[in-house]
Every structure is written in C-alpha cells, then in structure tokens.
Amino acid sequence: MSKSVGKSLKRVDAYDKATGRAKYTDDLCGREALIVKICHSTIAHGFVKRIDTAAAERIPGVVRVLTCFDVPEFPFPTAGHPWSTDPAHQDVADRLLLNRHVRYYGDEVAVVIAEDEVAAAQGVRALEVEYEELPFVLDPQKAMEGEAPQIHEEFPGNILKHTDIRRGDYQTAIQEPDLVKVEGWYDTPTVQHCHIENHGCFAYEEAGRVVVVTSTQIPHIVRRVVGQALGIPWGRVRVIKPYIGGGFGNKQDALYEPLCAWCCTQVGGRLVKLECSREETFISNRVRHAIRTHIISWVRPDGTLAARKFEAFSNQGAYASHGHGVVAKGMGAFPQLYPCDNLECDCWSVFTNLPAAGAMRGYGIPQAMFAGECHIDDICAAIGMTPLEFRRKNLMPVGYQDGFSKNENYFDTFNQCMDRGMAAIDYQRKYQLYQNQTGPVRRGVGMAVFWYNTAVWPISLESSSCRMVLNQDGSLQFQTGETEIGQGCDTAYTQMVAEAVGVPVESVHVVSTQDTDVTPFGTGAYASRQTYIGGFSIMQTAQALRERILQVAHEQTRMPVSNLDLVDGRIVRKSDGRELKSLGDLATESLYSLERSQHITAETTAQIKSNAYSFGCTFAEVEVDIPMCKVKLVQMVNVHDCGRLINPALAEAQVHGGMSMAIGYGLSEELKFDEKTGRPLNGNLLDYKLSTCMDHPTLQAAFVENPEPTSPFGTKALGEPPACSGAPAIRNAIFNATGVAFDRCPITPHVLYQKFKESGLLKEESHV
Amino acid sequence: MSKSVGKSLKRVDAYDKATGRAKYTDDLCGREALIVKICHSTIAHGFVKRIDTAAAERIPGVVRVLTCFDVPEFPFPTAGHPWSTDPAHQDVADRLLLNRHVRYYGDEVAVVIAEDEVAAAQGVRALEVEYEELPFVLDPQKAMEGEAPQIHEEFPGNILKHTDIRRGDYQTAIQEPDLVKVEGWYDTPTVQHCHIENHGCFAYEEAGRVVVVTSTQIPHIVRRVVGQALGIPWGRVRVIKPYIGGGFGNKQDALYEPLCAWCCTQVGGRLVKLECSREETFISNRVRHAIRTHIISWVRPDGTLAARKFEAFSNQGAYASHGHGVVAKGMGAFPQLYPCDNLECDCWSVFTNLPAAGAMRGYGIPQAMFAGECHIDDICAAIGMTPLEFRRKNLMPVGYQDGFSKNENYFDTFNQCMDRGMAAIDYQRKYQLYQNQTGPVRRGVGMAVFWYNTAVWPISLESSSCRMVLNQDGSLQFQTGETEIGQGCDTAYTQMVAEAVGVPVESVHVVSTQDTDVTPFGTGAYASRQTYIGGFSIMQTAQALRERILQVAHEQTRMPVSNLDLVDGRIVRKSDGRELKSLGDLATESLYSLERSQHITAETTAQIKSNAYSFGCTFAEVEVDIPMCKVKLVQMVNVHDCGRLINPALAEAQVHGGMSMAIGYGLSEELKFDEKTGRPLNGNLLDYKLSTCMDHPTLQAAFVENPEPTSPFGTKALGEPPACSGAPAIRNAIFNATGVAFDRCPITPHVLYQKFKESGLLKEESHV
Known part of the structure; x- marks a missing residue:
C-alpha cells in the first residue's frame, strides 16, 4: 500500500506552470470585459455625505457609476468559515458592498464601471466625495478606552469579542514562596500575505444566474457570501476557481467577489472585471x-x-x-x-x-x-x-x-x-x-x-466531499472542493487517490478547477486541512469506488468479491495472485454491458471530529x-x-x-x-x-x-x-x-x- | 405530479441566446490560437505520391505543415455509436487523420498550421500535391459491379455490409391468382444538414492531456475516438461541449476533433483551432x-x-x-x-x-x-x-x-x-x-x-447517467451526458427534473456544458433519445435523491420516512399535510450538521431495453x-x-x-x-x-x-x-x-x- 504515497512525485501542474500555459483568473477573462475600479476613502473614519458623480459620468467610456448610496442593504460576513445554522455561531455580518460609514483609510465608497482601465481610473479620479470626518483610533488598547470613537454601533467599546481560559487558582498559586516572576509585553506587526497573484475576479450572467470566476481559496463559501450580499438565493450564484497564485489566508475571505457580482447585475449582466492593484491588495484585502x-x-x-x-x-x-x-x-x-x-x-x-x-x-x-x-x-x-x-x-x-x-x-x-x-x-x-x-x-x-x-x-466543522469518476481506460478523475492554491495539493491528492483506489499515479487526473455547480462541497484551502481532512474524504470515497469496482469484477469474472483485489490498476484474484483483467477493460465492459450498463463513480462526504x-x-x-x-x-x-x-x-x-x-x-x-x-x-x-x-x-x-x-x-x-x-x-x-x-x-x-x-x-x- | 411537465415553459437558454450572450465553441477560443487549415484532394480517387511543402513552409506565419505521410497509423471509426467490447459489433475503423489513399474529391491530404487565417490559407494554396489518379465510381449499383474500382481493400465489391429480412415464402405467395403487381424504383438525394453553426473545434494540452472543445452532439464518444485516433489512453483526452448551433446528426460523428487534437500535439501542445467553412461542411463533414x-x-x-x-x-x-x-x-x-x-x-x-x-x-x-x-x-x-x-x-x-x-x-x-x-x-x-x-x-x-x-x-445499447447536486438554497444542479444542441432538451430536462424530484422549475439549474472529466457518461444527442432515455435516468436518479433527502428529513424531524414527502421544494408531513421545513433549510442543516455533515447528491446509470x-x-x-x-x-x-x-x-x-x-x-x-x-x-x-x-x-x-x-x-x-x-x-x-x-x-x-x-x-x- 505505498506505491504512490511517500514519493517525491513531480508536481502534476509543474509543466503547465513552468511554461506559462496554466490559466489563472485574468487569463480566462474575455477582452470585452467592462472594468470596475474602486474609489477608496481618503479618511480613516467618518461618513460619506455626498458623492458628485457628474464629472465621472461625462468621461467617454464610463458606463456606470455606483456609490455607497446605491447598494442593497444586506449586511454580509466575509470569513471563510463553514456556515452555521445556529445564528450565535455565524460570522459577523458587518459589511455592505460599499460603505457610507467609512472605517479605515481605503474603505470602499464607490465604483466606476467603464469600457477600459483608463476610463475607469479617470472616472474614479473625477468623483467628488464629501465626508463628515470623525475621530479615529489605530491602537486596540486605546480603542477599548471609554472615550474612543465607536467604529461599529453593535460593538460597544469596540470589542468584537472577549474570551478567556481559567485553570486552577492563579491568585493563590502566585503566593508560593521563592517564585521568580517573569513579565513581558510582546508586539507583533500588521503584515500582508503578498501572494504573487493579486486578488481579482470577473462576473457575468448566464441562464439567469451570476457567475463569478475568482482567485479564491474558498469557492463554495464565496458562493454563499455572494448570495448573502446580493440578497439572492445561493443557488443562483456559480463560482469558479481556476489556478491561483497563492493565497496564504487572504483569499480565505470573500474579498471583492460580492462587489464584482453586484456590479455585473447593475450593467445588465455584462461581463465585468475587478482586479486589485498591489496597493489595494495591501490595504483593502486583509x-x-x-x-x-x-x-x-x-x-x-x-x-x-x-x-x-x-x-x-x-x-x-x-x-x-x-x-x-x-x-x-x-x-x-x-x-x-x-x-x-x-x-x-x-x-x-x-x-x-x-x-x-x-x-x-x-x-x-x-x-x-x-x-x-x-x-x-x-x-x-x-x-x-x-x-x-x-x-x-x-x-x-x-x-x-x-x-x-x-x-x-x-x-x-x-x-x-x-x-x-x-x-x-x-x-x-x-x-x-x-x-x-x-x-x-x-x-x-x-x-x-x-x-x-x-x-x-467557531464550530470546528470539518466536512469534505469528493467524487471519483472511472474512465474507460481505467484512469479516473478526482474532484474535491478543497482547492489547489499553489501549495501542491493536486499532486498530493494524485498520490493519495492512487494509493487508496489501487491504481498507478498516472491514472489519476485531478480536476483542479473548482466549479460550485459540479464540484462536491468542501470548504476550501485553509487551516492546513487539505491532506488531513481531504484524506478522510479520499479514503472513504476510494473505498466506495473500490466496492463498486469489485462488485462489477465479481459480475464479470464470477469470482467472489472476497477473492478479488484491485492492485495497481488490475483486478487480481487473491487466491493465486493472477491478474484477471485490467481496470480499463472492466470499466469499458461495464459501460457497454448489454445486461447492466454502469458508469462507475463514487461520491461521499466525510466529516472528522x-x-x-x-x-x-x-x-x-x-x-x-x-x-x-x-x-x-x-x-x-x-x-x-x-x-x-x-x-x-x-x-x-x-x-x-x-x-x-x-x-x-x-x-x-x-x-x-x-x-x-x-x-x-x-x-x-x-x-x-x-x-x-x-x-x-x-x-x-x-x-x-x-x-x-x-x-x-x-x-x-x-x-x-x-x-x-x-x-x-x-x-x-x-x-x-x-x-x-x-x-x-x-x-x-x-x-x-x-x-x-x-x-x-x-x-x-x-x-x- | 404535473406542476412542471406539460407546460410551455420558456426555454431556459432563451434570454442568453436571444441576446447573443450564450457562448459557442468559437466564442471560447483564445485569440492566441494557431489556425489549422486543411488541404483537400482535388481528385475523386487515387494516391498521393508526394507533397512539396517547401513553398508553404516559407510563408511568414506558417508554423507547421503536416501531411498524410506524417500521421500515426491508427485507423479509427467516427460514428457516434456506443462502443462495443465485441469487435464484431464495433464500428468500422477505416480512416487515418490524413489520407494517402484519397477516396473522394475533398478528402484530407495535409494541414497547414499558422499564426493566422491568412497565412494558413496561403500555406494550403502553396502546397504542391502530386497524385496517382485511379478510376472512380459515384453510383452504388455501379460500384457493386465487378469491374468497379476498389475503394477500401477490406471490402471487396465495395460492399460495406448487406443484411436481409425474410418472412414467409415470397416465391410461392406471388403465385396467388388475381394479384396486382406494383413495382417502383425510388431515389432520394444526397443532402446536407445545414445547421447554422459549422463544425469547429479547438484543442490544447493541459496537465499532460489534450483538451478538445468542440461543436459536437457526442462529447463522451468523441473522447474515445480522439484517443483511438491518436493512440493514447482515452482518459488522457478531455472533451468539452459548449452551446452548439444545431447538429441534426452531422455532429453525431467525430468530425475534425481527432485531427485538431493531433495538430495540437504536433506544435508542443499549443492552442490550435480548426473551423470548417460552409463549403467544407457540405463536402467533408457528413x-x-x-x-x-x-x-x-x-x-x-x-x-x-x-x-x-x-x-x-x-x-x-x-x-x-x-x-x-x-x-x-x-x-x-x-x-x-x-x-x-x-x-x-x-x-x-x-x-x-x-x-x-x-x-x-x-x-x-x-x-x-x-x-x-x-x-x-x-x-x-x-x-x-x-x-x-x-x-x-x-x-x-x-x-x-x-x-x-x-x-x-x-x-x-x-x-x-x-x-x-x-x-x-x-x-x-x-x-x-x-x-x-x-x-x-x-x-x-x-x-x-x-x-x-x-x-x-449495432447493439441498441441505451445507457444514460445523470447526477443531481442539491444546493444550500434547495435548488439543484443537473448534469447529464445527453446534450443540448439547440433542440431545447435543457428546458425539457428542467421540467422533468423538477417534477421527478418535487421542486419548482426555478430550482433546477441544468449544467448545459458537457465536460467529459465531470459529466456523467451519456452517449449524447441522437436517435431522438433525449427525453425518452434521458427520462429513465432522470426518474431513477431523482428517486435516489429523494430517498436521501427524506432520510435526512427523518433525521432532522424525527418523522418516519413513510410519513414524509417532498412537494414543491418543501418537506411535508403526509398525515396532516403540514410543511415541516424548506428543502433549503434541510440542505443547509445537513451540510453544517455537527453530528453528520452530508452533501446531498445522487448519481445513477439507467439502461433501457x-x-x-x-x-x-x-x-x-x-x-x-x-x-x-x-x-x-x-x-x-x-x-x-x-x-x-x-x-x-x-x-x-x-x-x-x-x-x-x-x-x-x-x-x-x-x-x-x-x-x-x-x-x-x-x-x-x-x-x-x-x-x-x-x-x-x-x-x-x-x-x-x-x-x-x-x-x-x-x-x-x-x-x-x-x-x-x-x-x-x-x-x-x-x-x-x-x-x-x-x-x-x-x-x-x-x-x-x-x-x-x-x-x-x-x-x-x-x-x-
């Protein structure tokens, strides 16, 4: 059982990535896309009183200007966490698509949608935003003080949450004689992920639904968040994740997908693209x-x-x-x-x-x-x-x-x-x-x-589904919601699937692109969960697939399932080790059987605790x-x-x-x-x-x-x-x-x- | 049971097709594609003796010239039939990618691959093809005569096949007195399908496999044929079928997909496109x-x-x-x-x-x-x-x-x-x-x-798989290998799935694009089989999905499955008709259950006889x-x-x-x-x-x-x-x-x- 796992197999995407052939989000966007540019606030805290869009709207190529006064009133959360049906465990929904109450220097107040980058950028520069400024605070301990400005009404003292752990009796314990007291304050900085590929996405309408192609770690979660932000049924959103150039957690949030999707709906469903500059990635992502x-x-x-x-x-x-x-x-x-x-x-x-x-x-x-x-x-x-x-x-x-x-x-x-x-x-x-x-x-x-x-x-829910589809040549496709984001999980999956099913690694084709319409549900790439949690799902689904394969092998060979094994892509009779047929022959005969035609696939959800x-x-x-x-x-x-x-x-x-x-x-x-x-x-x-x-x-x-x-x-x-x-x-x-x-x-x-x-x-x- | 079926629902693709938003094969091809143009024979029968490619290769923009002397020796069949594991029932493999033995005026003898259409066309014109001409025959009865030219060595007398039906005793029966003998000869013409969208396809390599996007009725079959023609494992081929503008049977053959895929492999896996002109569609398709x-x-x-x-x-x-x-x-x-x-x-x-x-x-x-x-x-x-x-x-x-x-x-x-x-x-x-x-x-x-x-x-094998994926809002995606080719089956499927599962038609999202990597196996659109044979598969899979849903409903509501029903997207208690919860709530709770997280999907293969x-x-x-x-x-x-x-x-x-x-x-x-x-x-x-x-x-x-x-x-x-x-x-x-x-x-x-x-x-x- 270790022909595949434990080996330094070359990355399955190595050739495509090294040659530049691998497609990332921007590579896939049509050239006819309208360009969305964001107008970011130039104050750290306050309210937008008025935005004069007239000058921007006069710029040739500007198609639409949308401001914080236009957005729907659906507060939404952005964290890449499993959703909880218990409201007490749901992430905090404290955002709108654009904000009248701006809370940091760089907050989103308006967008310009234009035929090209230049017109969009000119449009953003031409916007006249009038603010009512408020005091601001940058230090968390100062923000907890009574007189500090209030950033979210729902959170007095600016405390999002406080939790504690208590064990034993600290006050009594420190009375013990001869103890040395060591005390320190330690500060860590604000840093950014600096993945090579900035976040970007594009959106278009198709069959009455909005499709978002995005550089994300969490396509299934983004689907839900876009639905929440736009106030539409989640099934009316489709999210596609191509290859992505790093995320490191920044793309474990819904970033600009909701805004991009909404912009699309405001221009009649036309293709719109929203790409972050590096400067926006630093300040207005996470x-x-x-x-x-x-x-x-x-x-x-x-x-x-x-x-x-x-x-x-x-x-x-x-x-x-x-x-x-x-x-x-x-x-x-x-x-x-x-x-x-x-x-x-x-x-x-x-x-x-x-x-x-x-x-x-x-x-x-x-x-x-x-x-x-x-x-x-x-x-x-x-x-x-x-x-x-x-x-x-x-x-x-x-x-x-x-x-x-x-x-x-x-x-x-x-x-x-x-x-x-x-x-x-x-x-x-x-x-x-x-x-x-x-x-x-x-x-x-x-x-x-x-x-x-x-x-x-907040609930430690670890759920992951995957699907395996057997081909007529005995190879198989593997689909999972747990995403390749540059870390190499597609290669690891290839090895794990090969080992778990009993086929050579060359026979495993990982479907790298997640598409929420067809990809089994998984929450995505985060928490270092890919091989550990994905592994449960792979092993469980592989066993289901093996069961189906060996059942068909029994029907085709008359040998009992208990005397059959699948080893390295071949059906083997255990009692004498004889190879009875290749998995390819089995799959083809199964598919074209006149008695019982079967397309052999397996799909399961695994949950670990x-x-x-x-x-x-x-x-x-x-x-x-x-x-x-x-x-x-x-x-x-x-x-x-x-x-x-x-x-x-x-x-x-x-x-x-x-x-x-x-x-x-x-x-x-x-x-x-x-x-x-x-x-x-x-x-x-x-x-x-x-x-x-x-x-x-x-x-x-x-x-x-x-x-x-x-x-x-x-x-x-x-x-x-x-x-x-x-x-x-x-x-x-x-x-x-x-x-x-x-x-x-x-x-x-x-x-x-x-x-x-x-x-x-x-x-x-x-x-x- | 007839809220959805039997109604003149507007086509699900009506808006996208009427507005030009729907994407067909050519819409999806990158502009960087190399263009493949075919050199067709200018004689009806004979052998290519020599092709001088020098002039063509000197044309700026010409990347590669490939001739009938370069192709691999893998004869392949093209018919869109289920494959049979019995060689006697397999379609006749009588083609190579390009032909030295040309058999009709228009046969393929060479291709030019170039940076653009103009260079490719110039390249084709610059090819000098030298033929050894043979007598030819256009009439089938003349072709059966002894002295007729032999078109395929393996078929003496040019007879591909003869079959008969005998019943009773014809010779005795016609002796009956007073019979009137009525005799006639009737001729029907050679006609062409004349679908609006000519056949075209493009191919590129990805992760060591060749991907073909094509205007076809039969993506899963094309996958097999491309594998056969190129002599590679079928699983190393991926075929994608977008919207297509009519087929009427012409696209129930593998047409130029094998040639296009092979051309791709001959230029290092670069994107290549092969589009038929109307003239080629008339003569060199079917x-x-x-x-x-x-x-x-x-x-x-x-x-x-x-x-x-x-x-x-x-x-x-x-x-x-x-x-x-x-x-x-x-x-x-x-x-x-x-x-x-x-x-x-x-x-x-x-x-x-x-x-x-x-x-x-x-x-x-x-x-x-x-x-x-x-x-x-x-x-x-x-x-x-x-x-x-x-x-x-x-x-x-x-x-x-x-x-x-x-x-x-x-x-x-x-x-x-x-x-x-x-x-x-x-x-x-x-x-x-x-x-x-x-x-x-x-x-x-x-x-x-x-x-x-x-x-x-030849074997009347009718096998069709489909998959249904339940979303968190109670809507579902439906995938099948039986293709929308303009005839409206996606709309019919929407109605059938809605009725069979028990949800409103708005809740059914048909995945129109077939992708052999993820689409359940089905042989495609032909033989008027979509609603009849697809219907078996839909009903069977819907029942499997309903079983899973009602089992989860039982777990969530404590009601026995026998007292539960799914009606119009709601879980209903049969005994008093009370709605217990929406299917969306059921799906969401199931997915995020801390006890047993389940992504609810179903997939089955139906075979009809x-x-x-x-x-x-x-x-x-x-x-x-x-x-x-x-x-x-x-x-x-x-x-x-x-x-x-x-x-x-x-x-x-x-x-x-x-x-x-x-x-x-x-x-x-x-x-x-x-x-x-x-x-x-x-x-x-x-x-x-x-x-x-x-x-x-x-x-x-x-x-x-x-x-x-x-x-x-x-x-x-x-x-x-x-x-x-x-x-x-x-x-x-x-x-x-x-x-x-x-x-x-x-x-x-x-x-x-x-x-x-x-x-x-x-x-x-x-x-x-």
Missing part, C-alpha cells in the same frame, strides 16, 4: 492581526511553572472578517504547549480604524509563538536555565490530552524534533561558543517551538553587527512532525516558503500607518520590506515522521506550521548573541538601534 | 445517404398485401461512418409499417467516391418513407383504392408487437393522427374536389405516414403550375404521437423545424457532383437550395398524446420524426394534382419538366 501580548510567568527555581497569566489584544481593524478566531486560537496554544496548573488567560479582538485583519498562514499561532517563545527565553535568562533544558522539562509531554479538543500527543515529537534541529545547526557547541562575546559583531543561536492544530472557528496536533521547531543562527544595527541570518532549520509525508519534495518546499515568511516577520515586514491620518505609508512592494531569497540563508527542512493515528494516510497539518516558529527563533538567537531581549518584531535596524542604545551596547556617538 | 429503393408489392383486389420485395442500395460515400445502420433502420421499418406475411428484403451499404454519409435527422427513415409511402400511393392508383382507405386497412394494427425489438403498438395512433391531419387540412373534401382537373394550374392533396423508433446500431414506437403523418396541399414547372406548397400539417408532451411549445418548434427540412428534401435540396471528375458542384448555400421560410406555408403541428407506458414520463421520440413523412406527402399531393407519379426527390423544376414532358402534360412547344 492583513494579519497585529497582536499585543502580555505574559506573566511565576517560575519555581527548578524551572517548573507555578502560575501564568496571559492577555492578548488583537487589532481587528475596521471589519470583523475572521475576527476573534485568530487570537482565540493563539490563546488556545498557551495552556497546551507548556501545561501549567494555574492559569488566567484573556484575549480581546478589538475594532480599530485600520485595514481589516483576517486569516493568514498560522492563524494566530505566529503571534502567539512570538510572544510565548520569546517569553520562554526571557524566563530562562531570569532563572539561569538553558532554553533547551527549560523546554525539555516543560513542553507538552507524551500522552497529553486536551480536555476540550480531545487531541492527544501520541509521540515524543518535541524532543525528536529538537534533537534533529540541534544536530543540523550544531546547536550545543555553538551555544557554548557564543557565551561572553564582546566584539562589535557577535553570533548567537536561538530556538523556538510551535504548537498547531487544525480547527476552524479530531484535529491532530502538528508540532515542530526552528533553530536559527545570526550574526549581529551592533554598530551597523544589522542582523545577518547565518543558518536556519525547521523541523516538523506532520505525520507521514505524502510527497517529501513538496513538503520541503512548503517548509521553505513558510520559513521565508517567518524571516520577513522576524526581521523586516510591517505595514505602517500615519498616526495623524491613518493613511497607509508603505502599502507597496518597494516600501514594504518583503522577505526575499536575498535575505535567506540556505533554508533547511527536516522531518520527523510519526504517523498520525487519527488520519487515514497518517498525515497531518504542514501548510501553516512552517511560518510559526521562525521569528521567535531569530529573536532568541539575537538575544543569545547580544543579551538584548527584543519585545517586538520585526527586529529592523530601527528597532535594533533603539534597543542597543537603551542597553548601552551603542554609545551615543556611534550613530553620528 | 451527408445523408442517397438511397435507391426498389419495391415490388403483390396486392389482392381487396387491397391487402400478399407478398412484397424490398431492395435498397445505400450510397455510403468514401468512408464507413455510421454505415449500414442507416439503411438497415430504413429496411426495418418496411415489414412493420404495413405488415405482410411474405417478404424478401435486402439492403446494401456501398462505398463510392463521394463524401461520407453519416447520421442525419431520421436516420434512414426519410429515405424509406419516401420510397415506401410513394409506393403506397402507386399501389392505390393501380388498384383504384384511396390512399386513406388503403392505409386504414393495412397500417400496423393496435397490439402489433415486433418479434425482434419487442416494441408494441399500444394505441390506435395511426388512425388518430390521420383523423387530426385530415380535419386540419380538410382532406376529404379537397380530395374529391381535386379529381379530374384539366387546367394548367392544378391543386392536389397528399398524405404520408411514418414509423420511427429509437434504437442504435425498449425502444418505443413514435408514429405520425403529414398532410400536404400543393398547387402545381404545369407550364411553369413550379410547385407551390399551399398547406402542410404534421401530426405526431410522441407520447406525453413535456413542453408543448418546444415540441411544436421541433415539428416546424423538421417540416422545413422535409420540404427541402421534397422540393429543392440535393448535393450534385460532376460525373466526369467527382467534383462537388453546389456545396455552398447559394447553389444548394436549402429550404427557408420563403418556401413554407404556415407550418402546422398537431399532437396525439398517447402516454407511452414504457417511459417514466410517458414521452417518446420527437426529434427526428418531423423530418420523415413530409417529402412523400408532397410527392403524393403532386401525384394527386397531376396524375404524374414522381419516383425521386427533390422534385425540382428540372424533374417536373422532364416528367411532365414524358407524360404528355407538357407539349414540346411549351418550353421553347
């Missing part, structure tokens, strides 16, 4: 939540934890989007990663007048790991224990079971991963070597671990040039236990990509806003310092393959984990090199300068 | 078989039939295509329509050096009805009985059962149809009135009946201007029993279209060829006299709705029948008006002149 975390740990002299306090303030920005799920997931990691009997944990998602924060690779865990793993090294410094020793002593033990999720830690994964990582980076020797450096250029090694599981806010843990760690070595305020990343290695590897080469590529994101998160990336106006300052790829290969050492990925027992293929999450522990490992390496404990990321030259000056490492004159 | 029929009837003085002889010589043209199925079906009608105890029937399909004949609306029945129904009026004239009286006495009686097909005539359909038709045209009064006319302009009334059943050569009779008749009135040799069609009415009407307005439109074709067949349409060269003479819409609305009286359609018991919806064939009895009715009306018994169609002014002169109606001087 960003990763900036979270400020406050941790207090009460530590015994032996390095065990007596009590801990955790507070997180998550900057939600202007709209709810994925909302509280992100910071809540981060908080959920806290008590599990380093179990402690006495805990007080609280987290708040707070509206501010910034771009809406949504899902981004890691979904709260990169923020939580930055705070939590920096804090661990702060504890180690405080009590004089090595980071390795502390972690070996305190990390989640084998056999740990979470009371709420029922997840279980089946293996000694953490120690295995750390051992692999240490060996790869020669950690122990270097950790000793780098003690007591005094020169201007110093080296350091650091580590950080991460905790991850798949589980989707477990959310396997996925663990790992990062080790990093840095060289810090103190006078130059410069950090050079010398070496970095990620070690992952994502269970059994479906495709080692693809897994390695996933890890490399995540490490690159973590490097940017740790050292350079941050979206900045003008405190005086709320205006974005660097929402473009020139000023936003995206991590590129110029900033990377050779990226090293290693794996510990503990087969996950809850998974039919023994696999579990790998999509997001690589982005989770890199930034704190770099911070801890800088700490190790310099003795300076940074409390935020990214650790840019500006941050280094400030802290080195405070710590006395930089003399006043050194920066003149 | 035509209707010209059939010469010889009938001898031995009739008793009381008008009963003692013995009959039938011989048909079918002009197959150069390639086998649908081959013998066509004339064999026509011969099959002969003993059933007017049962007779003593029969000798023979038919031959004979290769000639003419364009290949394939399927065309009626599939042998228009030819057989022309011969047979003309002959009936010839009998009537010989024995002095009225055409009506003879038919009432001899037509297939109620309760008749065919020994081979087991088809049964359940109703007194023929008399009911004739009564309706006579009333509509005031037949009896006019028949009397038009006796003994003597003037130069005379009127006449004529009638003809037809016999039709669905049954596909009956082929219901579909009967009817045409009544025509003509005014014949003898000196002018002109026939004016004054009135025409078709009456059909196609069982229960799914959509009366669409049914009427089907009949109108078929009547138009029958009028052209009877009066004007014929493809002509130069006897000296085999060159086509009128293969264009200027010189080929296609019947248009200028030639029509107001077309009248009437229906007798005898519900077919073998059909779940009580319906049966209507697509082809309207084309079957019109031409002989017109001929019989002319006979009635003038006393001249024409023995061929079309009855053009040339034919009228010739016969009127022979009969003395036209004096020698009258045409000077």
